[in-house]
Amino acid sequence: MxxxxxxxxxxxxxxxxxRHIAFALTLLLTILAVAAVxxxxxxxxxxxxxGLMVEAKFASPPPLDKVRTDIDAMNxxxxxxQQFGDPRTVSIRLPLPESKxxxxxDKLVRQVQSGVEAKYPGVTFSRYDxxxxxxxxxxxxxxxxxVLLAIVGIAIFSWFRYEWQFGVSTFVAIxxxxxxxxxFFAITRMEFDLNIVxxxxxxxxxxxxxxxxxxxxxxxxxxxxxxxxxKALIDLSVNETLPRTVMTSVTVMLALGALLLFGGHVLxxxxxxxxxGIIIGTYSSVYVSSxxxxxxxxxxxPAERRSGTPAKAERVGDGARP
Amino acid sequence: MLTFPRWKxxxxxxxxxxxxxxxxxxxxxxxxxxxxxxxxxTRVNLGLDLSGGSHLLLEASTDDVTTARLTNMEDQIxxxxxxxxxxxxxGDISRRDGKLSFMVRNxxxxxxxxxxxxxxxxxxxxxxxxDFDVTVVDSSTIILSPTEAGIxxxxxxxxEVATEVIRKRIDELGTREPSIVxxxxxxxxxxxxxxxxxxxxxxxxxxxxxLEFKLVDYTANPAEVAQRRAPVGSEVLPYPTxxxxxxxxxxxxxxxxxxxxxxxxxxxxxxxxxxxAVSIRFNSSGGRKFGKVTSENVDRPFAIILDGVVLSxxxxxxPILGGTAQISGSFTVESANQLAxxxxxxxxxxxxxxxxxxxxxxxxxxxxxxxxxxxxxxAASAVAVFMFLSYGRFGMYANLAVVINILVILxxxxxxxxxxxxxxxxxxxxxxxxxxxxxxxxxxxxxxERRRGxxxxxxxxxxxxxxxxxxxxxxxxxxxxxxxxxxxxxxxVKGFAIVLLIGIATSVFxxxxxxxxxxxxxxxxxxxxxxxx
Numbered sequence: 006m007x008x009x010x011x012x013x014x015x016x017x018x019x020x021x022x023x024r025h026i027a028f029a030l031t032l033l034l035t036i037l038a039v040a041a042v043x044x045x046x047x048x049x050x051x052x053x054x055x056g057l058m059v060e061a062k063f064a065s066p067p068p069l070d071k072v073r074t075d076i077d078a079m080n081x082x083x084x085x086x087q088q089f090g091d092p093r094t095v096s097i098r099l100p101l102p103e104s105k106x107x108x109x110x111d112k113l114v115r116q117v118q119s120g121v122e123a124k125y126p127g128v129t130f131s132r133y134d135x136x137x138x139x140x141x142x143x144x145x146x147x148x149x150x151x152v153l154l155a156i157v158g159i160a161i162f163s164w165f166r167y168e169w170q171f172g173v174s175t176f177v178a179i180x181x182x183x184x185x186x187x188x189f190f191a192i193t194r195m196e197f198d199l200n201i202v203x204x205x206x207x208x209x210x211x212x213x214x215x216x217x218x219x220x221x222x223x224x225x226x227x228x229x230x231x232x233x234x235x236k237a238l239i240d241l242s243v244n245e246t247l248p249r250t251v252m253t254s255v256t257v258m259l260a261l262g263a264l265l266l267f268g269g270h271v272l273x274x275x276x277x278x279x280x281x282g283i284i285i286g287t288y289s290s291v292y293v294s295s296x297x298x299x300x301x302x303x304x305x306x307p308a309e310r311r312s313g314t315p316a317k318a319e320r321v322g323d324g325a326r327p
Numbered sequence: 328m329l330t331f332p333r334w335k336x337x338x339x340x341x342x343x344x345x346x347x348x349x350x351x352x353x354x355x356x357x358x359x360x361x362x363x364x365x366x367x368x369t370r371v372n373l374g375l376d377l378s379g380g381s382h383l384l385l386e387a388s389t390d391d392v393t394t395a396r397l398t399n400m401e402d403q404i405x406x407x408x409x410x411x412x413x414x415x416x417x418g419d420i421s422r423r424d425g426k427l428s429f430m431v432r433n434x435x436x437x438x439x440x441x442x443x444x445x446x447x448x449x450x451x452x453x454x455x456x457x458d459f460d461v462t463v464v465d466s467s468t469i470i471l472s473p474t475e476a477g478i479x480x481x482x483x484x485x486x487e488v489a490t491e492v493i494r495k496r497i498d499e500l501g502t503r504e505p506s507i508v509x510x511x512x513x514x515x516x517x518x519x520x521x522x523x524x525x526x527x528x529x530x531x532x533x534x535x536x537x538l539e540f541k542l543v544d545y546t547a548n549p550a551e552v553a554q555r556r557a558p559v560g561s562e563v564l565p566y567p568t569x570x571x572x573x574x575x576x577x578x579x580x581x582x583x584x585x586x587x588x589x590x591x592x593x594x595x596x597x598x599x600x601x602x603x604a605v606s607i608r609f610n611s612s613g614g615r616k617f618g619k620v621t622s623e624n625v626d627r628p629f630a631i632i633l634d635g636v637v638l639s640x641x642x643x644x645x646p647i648l649g650g651t652a653q654i655s656g657s658f659t660v661e662s663a664n665q666l667a668x669x670x671x672x673x674x675x676x677x678x679x680x681x682x683x684x685x686x687x688x689x690x691x692x693x694x695x696x697x698x699x700x701x702x703x704x705x706a707a708s709a710v711a712v713f714m715f716l717s718y719g720r721f722g723m724y725a726n727l728a729v730v731i732n733i734l735v736i737l738x739x740x741x742x743x744x745x746x747x748x749x750x751x752x753x754x755x756x757x758x759x760x761x762x763x764x765x766x767x768x769x770x771x772x773x774x775x776e777r778r779r780g781x782x783x784x785x786x787x788x789x790x791x792x793x794x795x796x797x798x799x800x801x802x803x804x805x806x807x808x809x810x811x812x813x814x815x816x817x818x819x820v821k822g823f824a825i826v827l828l829i830g831i832a833t834s835v836f837x838x839x840x841x842x843x844x845x846x847x848x849x850x851x852x853x854x855x856x857x858x859x860x
Contacts, residue, residue: 008716008717008718008719008859008860009713009716009717010717011717014774014778015778060691110681110684111526111529129688129690130688131687131688131690131691132685132686132687132688132691133684133685133686134684134685134686135681135683135684135685136682136683136684137681137682137683139386139682140384140682140683144817147815147816147817148820150815151811151812151815151816151820154811154815155807155808155811155812158807158808158811159804159807159808162803162804162807163804166800199816199817199818199819199820200749200750200753200819202816202820203750203753203812203816203819203820203823203824206808206811206812206820206824207754207757207808207823207827209808210804210805210808210809210827211761211805213801213804213805213808214761214764214801214802214804214805217797217800217801217804218768218797218800218801220800221796221797221800221801222797225793245775246771248771248774249764249767249768249771252717252767252771253760253761253763253764253767255713256710256713256714256760256761256763256764256767257757257760257761257764258760259706259709259710259713259760260706260709260710260756260757260759260760261706261756261757261760262706262709263702263703263705263706263709263756264702264706264753264756264757266702266705267698267701267702267705268698268699268702268752268753268756269694269695269698269699269702269749271376271691271695271749272698272749272750272752272753275750275753276753279753279757
């Protein structure tokens, strides 16, 4: 049986050569993403803005405009409706009642549920969330803090393990991944909730995995080929690790694809965010973070100085052999 | 490198074996595992989003605690200085800015006053810090300002009591396996699986259940009471069901008996009219007090006050000496029962407010589990086929490692008694995707080494050796992200992080150590001259 090889042996793509174009493109896309977040904003779920979310499953796909009018008529504040991928499942979002009475939320939930039920027989309510403004503020704060700390923590690790250039390039690339993902959510208006924060953190984790593998290979090659030009060396390293980069991306995509198709509507946004993040993360590993090392002026000398033990002689000549 | 000593093989297989064994109870119905020994009940808990149920986040107002402390301290100072010997006359005690300040009438007594107050302010925890700082200004005014340590200690103890009271109340509801956990300084998370309508629970937890009996001030002018003005020594309280129509009533400030002296409370029916009511039983000192006051005040009304609201104000027809009393008001059976539970379990030291609530129906939970299992199986199969197509025999080894890895993750979660949530399932599926990464790294490295002309055994050896370092680097950083998620995340983020972290740890073991053992065994037995990888 012939084995499947996604990346042919001895592939040699000039990643570094196109770095200026890649940087420009990346920068442009990142600015667009940030602008999208700034202009359109994120469609924050009740986790982050506070409020009430009731999930309703209708017997048949409901006319959203009519449902909106019906709920508006109940005079319960500004309602927003959103389909959950599955056209029968709709999330109904409302502001929390301002009354100090603890029972007010329950009354509101029941009022909306019975009102909707009267107009659309067969509707079921499977879930509801109520988050006060104070808690939601903390959740968003912790979410941002978690993402930032993760990026900084990883960058510092990378800096301590290798040279500072690796830390910086990793930091920039991951920040790019996060901003692009946020931009995607701003453009698609998909609901941004706590699950998505978990997704973003996972993207950070995955992306860093990718970059570590390439960085590690660059380090190894720096020791092995001391005289090699940095551009050629980085190209070589990225190409050498390319089969693994592609293989792993494919397996993760397969798993996420299964989650997207079969994982149920609650995880749909999560899976979509992750799939996009994997593509962005892989792109930034190949085109951004490693090429950035050249811009940052990485030279082979520090590696030699720091590594202490001289590179093994037998490894030096390795590449020349057929 | 490729030869494993026997003890190492045993250790590897033993570790994996235990992990897999611990995963088994999660697949067996609960009613069967219940009969097993405790050590074998390593079941993975299902989060509320999977099992259905209610999650409530309750918050206590710390201001209430500090206000109560000030009031308490004020009383103590009054008692100490006025009733002690010699009597020290003081002016009004002001409670501005969260501090107590008062003037000592005779400036010569200031030092003596401070001397007598000091002992009242001691004892915030183990460190011996004071609850209050006592300072003298203008040589006659004494100021007591609460210390940070004192406030923290009292909030802390109030929260401890509150958690205990909540536990009692929820237990009374008869729900199964509630989880009640303190979070942060002034919050409590309550999770009740299977609870569909959390309204009753919220009503129950929203009640402070501070019960007081006070005499009605029948001398008060009804017109003034209607304007919420009370005579000296009395206060006006809301009385929504007042038969006179005015929703207020004046009562004496002094508490006759309080709910602290209850031993029991049950829901009963009133003799006349068969209306629901709550019967309470006092402890001996409470019963004595109640008997004394009612004997002295026959034919006068007393007020039954719950959380600052008058429930009813019946007349004392005869002295109540038996140590029991009945509370009536406009109760339904449900609300009377709730009050009985609340009174039985004691009063909350602070009022609690629901600041976050999530309720998931059992149907959605069951749907999510089914979807999660299908997604996991599809994901695992797709990845397995792909790995086999790419690496042949070695791909199958990796697949075996993934299957073992899944079981070991479940086993570890069972041992840790961790909770599997919906995002946890996502973490699971992602782990399946990334678990093969380590094997991909190794195999690609072996391919490379072969291309460079190394011999079969040497290529495998180098592949494992070189890739292991990379795998370590990559996973440590991944674990950093996971650790931060676990530390900072709440709810779904945490559930995801737990699975991710466990997955990282186990996948390194199964993907590197286990497959190396399998590959080494195969190499020794088959002695292949060519690697089909």
